[in-house]
Amino acid sequence: MNHLLGVKELSAQKIRAILKEAFYFKNLVQKKDPSLQTLLANHVVANVFFEPSTRTRVSFEIAAKKLGASVINVLQESSSIVKGETIFDTLLNLEAMGVDLFIMRHSEAGMPHYLSRYLKTPIINAGDGAHEHPTQALLDLMTIVEYHKNLKGLKVVILGDILHSRVARSNIFCLTKLGVKITLCSLPTLIPKGFSDLDLSISYDLKSAIADADVIMVLRLQKERHEQNDIPSMKEYVKYFQLNETLSFPKKALIMHPGPVNRNVEMSDKLYNHSQSVVLSQVRNGLPMRMALISIFLRNEFLAR
Amino acid sequence: MKTLIKNIHILNPHQKPFLGSLLIENDKIKKIFKGDSRRSLYSAKAGYWNGKDFDKVIEGKGLHCFPGFIDLHCHLREPGFEDCETIESGSRAAAAGGFTTICCMPNTNPVNDHPQVTRLLQQKIKNSSVIKVFPIGAISEGLEGKRLAQIGLCVDEGIIAISDDGKCISSTSFMAKALAYSRQFDIPVVVHAEDPSLVYEYGIHTGRRASLLGLKGSPALAEEVIVARDIVLAERLKARLHIAHVTSWQSVEYIKHAKERGVKVTAEVCPHHLLLTEKATEDFNTLAKVAPPLRSEKHRAALRHALKTDVIDCIATDHAPWSEKYKDLPFVEAACGIAGFETAFSLSYELVQEGVLSLPKLISKLTVEPAKIFGLPKPEIKENSAADLVLVNLEQKYKIDTKNFLSKSKNTPFEGKSVKGKVKYTFCNGQLVYSDQ
Ligand SMILES: [Zn+2]
Numbered sequence: 001m002n003h004l005l006g007v008k009e010l011s012a013q014k015i016r017a018i019l020k021e022a023f024y025f026k027n028l029v030q031k032k033d034p035s036l037q038t039l040l041a042n043h044v045v046a047n048v049f050f051e052p053s054t055r056t057r058v059s060f061e062i063a064a065k066k067l068g069a070s071v072i073n074v075l076q077e078s079s080s081i082v083k084g085e086t087i088f089d090t091l092l093n094l095e096a097m098g099v100d101l102f103i104m105r106h107s108e109a110g111m112p113h114y115l116s117r118y119l120k121t122p123i124i125n126a127g128d129g130a131h132e133h134p135t136q137a138l139l140d141l142m143t144i145v146e147y148h149k150n151l152k153g154l155k156v157v158i159l160g161d162i163l164h165s166r167v168a169r170s171n172i173f174c175l176t177k178l179g180v181k182i183t184l185c186s187l188p189t190l191i192p193k194g195f196s197d198l199d200l201s202i203s204y205d206l207k208s209a210i211a212d213a214d215v216i217m218v219l220r221l222q223k224e225r226h227e228q229n230d231i232p233s234m235k236e237y238v239k240y241f242q243l244n245e246t247l248s249f250p251k252k253a254l255i256m257h258p259g260p261v262n263r264n265v266e267m268s269d270k271l272y273n274h275s276q277s278v279v280l281s282q283v284r285n286g287l288p289m290r291m292a293l294i295s296i297f298l299r300n301e302f303l304a305r
Numbered sequence: 306m307k308t309l310i311k312n313i314h315i316l317n318p319h320q321k322p323f324l325g326s327l328l329i330e331n332d333k334i335k336k337i338f339k340g341d342s343r344r345s346l347y348s349a350k351a352g353y354w355n356g357k358d359f360d361k362v363i364e365g366k367g368l369h370c371f372p373g374f375i376d377l378h379c380h381l382r383e384p385g386f387e388d389c390e391t392i393e394s395g396s397r398a399a400a401a402g403g404f405t406t407i408c409c410m411p412n413t414n415p416v417n418d419h420p421q422v423t424r425l426l427q428q429k430i431k432n433s434s435v436i437k438v439f440p441i442g443a444i445s446e447g448l449e450g451k452r453l454a455q456i457g458l459c460v461d462e463g464i465i466a467i468s469d470d471g472k473c474i475s476s477t478s479f480m481a482k483a484l485a486y487s488r489q490f491d492i493p494v495v496v497h498a499e500d501p502s503l504v505y506e507y508g509i510h511t512g513r514r515a516s517l518l519g520l521k522g523s524p525a526l527a528e529e530v531i532v533a534r535d536i537v538l539a540e541r542l543k544a545r546l547h548i549a550h551v552t553s554w555q556s557v558e559y560i561k562h563a564k565e566r567g568v569k570v571t572a573e574v575c576p577h578h579l580l581l582t583e584k585a586t587e588d589f590n591t592l593a594k595v596a597p598p599l600r601s602e603k604h605r606a607a608l609r610h611a612l613k614t615d616v617i618d619c620i621a622t623d624h625a626p627w628s629e630k631y632k633d634l635p636f637v638e639a640a641c642g643i644a645g646f647e648t649a650f651s652l653s654y655e656l657v658q659e660g661v662l663s664l665p666k667l668i669s670k671l672t673v674e675p676a677k678i679f680g681l682p683k684p685e686i687k688e689n690s691a692a693d694l695v696l697v698n699l700e701q702k703y704k705i706d707t708k709n710f711l712s713k714s715k716n717t718p719f720e721g722k723s724v725k726g727k728v729k730y731t732f733c734n735g736q737l738v739y740s741d742q
Contacts, residue, residue: 084635109519110589114635131519166519193524194513
C-alpha cells in the first residue's frame with residue numbers, strides 16, 4: 001500500500017488484515033503496553049486539513065502521539081476553497097522538510113488522488129468531498145465486528161443524506177466486499193443517481209427498512225440541504241426520516257452515527273443515549289484503528305500475527 | 306506547380322470508388338486518369354507519363370483518396386490561450402488529421418462577438434493557417450447570454466454560423482430572440498445543450514460512476530431539456546438550428562421527430578462520444594473530462610445508430626486543446642475538453658471496421674454532410690474543383706502517440722490506443738499541407 005485513498009482500492013483480504021492490526025493495537029492500548037510510546041519515535045506526521053473537522057483531526061493526532069510520533073497541523077479550515085496547485089506546493093515543501101506521512105482532508109472529491117500521483121510520502125485520506133472517508137468506514141467495521149462476529153448476510157441499513165456522504169460511500173465499498181447486505185434508506189433526492197445498479201437495496205420507507213436490521217447507520221444531515229431544495233424543511237425530514245424511540249427495530253440492532261450528530265435532527269437524543277447506541281464505541285475505536293494505519297504506513301509492516 | 310498522384314483509390318461520397326491518378330495544377334484538380342497509371346498515363350496526351358513534367362510525383366499505391374475532411378466544431382484558442390493552441394498549430398494539427406476546412410468557435414479572449422475581432426481573426430487565418438478556417442461568431446456579447454453580439458456585422462466579416470459554445474443559453478426568451486434574428490442572415494445557430502441549472506460538475510456524466518466518485522456531474526437531462534426547448538423554438542421561428550456534440554439517446558429521439566416534422570434541425574456527434582463511455586472517467590481521469598460528458602453504453606449505442614440512420618448528420622471533432630496547466634489538476638478543477646483533430650479519422654474508422662457505417666458513409670459524414678449544414682461548397686474529387694484532398698492508408702495500424710501531435714496540446718484519453726487508418730498526405734488548395742514522415 002502506497003497510500004490509503006479509499007476503501008474502494010482495498011481487497012477483502014487487506015481489509016481483514018487492517019482489522020486484525022487494529023485489534024492488536026486496541027489490546028496493547030488496553031494493556032498500557034510501554035513499547036507503544038516509542039514505536040514511531042523520530043517520525044513526523046502532518047495533519048493537512050482544508051475543511052473543519054476537529055474530531056477526526058484530533059483522533060489522528062492522539063493516535064500518532066500515542067505511538068511516539070510528532071505531529072504538525074497545517075490547517076486552512078476556511079470557507080474559501082484552496083486550489084489543488086497551492087496545496088501541491090504546500091505538500092511538496094512539507095515533504096522536503098521531512099514529513100513522513102500526510103493525513104489529509106479536503107472538500108473536493110479526488111484531491112488526495114491527484115496529489116498522490118506526485119508525492120512519494122504516503123497519504124491517508126481523512127475525507128475528500130462526498131467521495132471517501134476510509135478510516136471512518138474501517139473503524140465502523142471494527143465496531144460492528146465487536147458485536148456481530150459473522151458479517152456474511154448481516155443486514156446494515158444506511159439512513160439519511162447518502163448523496164452527500166463520504167462515510168456512506170466508504171461503508172458501501174467496505175461492507176459489500178465482506179458480504180454484508182446493505183439497504184440505503186432515504187428520500188429520492190438524497191440517493192445518488194445510479195446507485196440502484198449497485199449490489200444493494202434502496203428503500204424509501206424507514207419503518208420497513210429497519211424492521212429487521214442488524215445495524216442502523218445514521219448519517220449527519222447538513223442544514224444546507226434545505227437551501228438546496230433536497231428537502232423542504234428540517235421539520236418535514238424529521239417527521240419522515242428521524243430515527244427515534246417511537247419506531248420499532250430489533251433488540252440486537254446496533255445504532256451507529258459517524259458524528260458529529262445534529263441533536264434531534266437525524267436521530268433523537270433518546271436514541272443517541274440508548275443502550276443499543278454504539279456511537280461512543282465508534283469514537284473509541286477510532287484511536288486503535290488510526291494507530292494501526294499510521295503504523296502500517298510508517299513501519300511498512302503489519303505487527304499482528 | 307504540378308503534382309501527380311498515382312494509383313490511388315478515389316472515393317467520392319455517394320459514388321463507387323475507382324482506381325486512378327490525379328493531376329493537380331496549382332490549386333485545382335486538373336485531370337483525373339481512371340485505371341492503372343501505366344495504362345492511363347500512356348494513353349493520355351503525350352507527356353503525362355513523363356515524370357519530368359511534374360514538380361512532384363506521389364506513388365499512391367494502397368492509398369485511398371477522399372475529399373478533404375470538414376470540421377464544423379473546433380477551438381483554436383487564439384486569441385487569448387496561445388499556450389494551448391494557435392491558429393497555425395491548430396491548422397497544422399487539423400491537416401495532420403486530414404481536414405482541409407475547419408470552423409472555429411468564438412470562445413476566445415476576446416470573444417468573437419464583434420466585427421473587429423472577426424477581422425483580426427481573418428487576418429491571422431490568412432497569415433498563419435495552412436488550411437481553410439471559417440470563424441463562428443458569438444450569439445451573445447461575451448457569451449453571457451444577455452445581449453446579442455454584433456451578428457450582422459460579423460457576418461459581413463465572414464462568420465459562417467453563430468454559437469455560444471462552451472456555454473449554454475439558459476434564458477428561453479434570449480434564445481428565441483437569437484433564433485429569430487439569425488433568419489435575417491440565414492445562418493445556422495449552433496447550440497451547446499447543457500442546462501446550467503441542472504449541472505453540478507461539468508465534464509462527468511451523472512450516473513453510477515460519478516456517484517461512486519462523490520460527484521453529482523452533468524445529467525443527460527440537462528442536454529435533453531435544451532434540445533427539446535430549442536427544437537420547439539426553431540420550429541416556431543423557422544430558424545436553422547444545429548445541435549453540437551449530441552450525447553443522449555433522448556436528444557436523438559427529439560431530433561428524429563423534429564426532422565420528420567420538417568424542422569430545420571441538424572446535429573453532429575464527436576468521435577469520443579462514439580467510442581468511450583463514462584468508464585473512462587474512473588480514477589478521476591481528467592483527460593476524459595469533457596463537456597458534454599462521456600455517458601453510458603445505452604447513450605453511446607444510440608449515437609452510433611443515429612449516425613447510421615442519418616438522424617445525426619455528421620461527425621465533428623470539438624477539438625478542445627488544453628495544456629497541462631489546465632488538465633493536470635484535481636478533477637473538479639481541470640478544464641473540459643479533448644484534443645481531437647489528429648485522432649478523429651482513425652477513431653471514426655473503427656465504426657467502419659465494426660460494421661456500423663460503410664466507408665462511403667463515413668466519408669460523407671466527414672465531408673458533404675458537414676458542408677451542407679454550413680452551406681460550404683460541395684466537396685468532390687472532380688476535374689476543375691479545388692484540390693482539397695486527403696490520402697489515407699486504411700490498412701496501416703499504429704498506436705496513438707501524443708508525442709507526434711502537431712497540436713500544442715496533448716490532452717487525449719486515447720494515448721496508446723491501437724487504431725487503423727492513417728492519414729498520409731493532405732492537400733489544401735493544391736498545396737501539400739501534411740505528409741506523414
Ligand atoms: Zn460545446
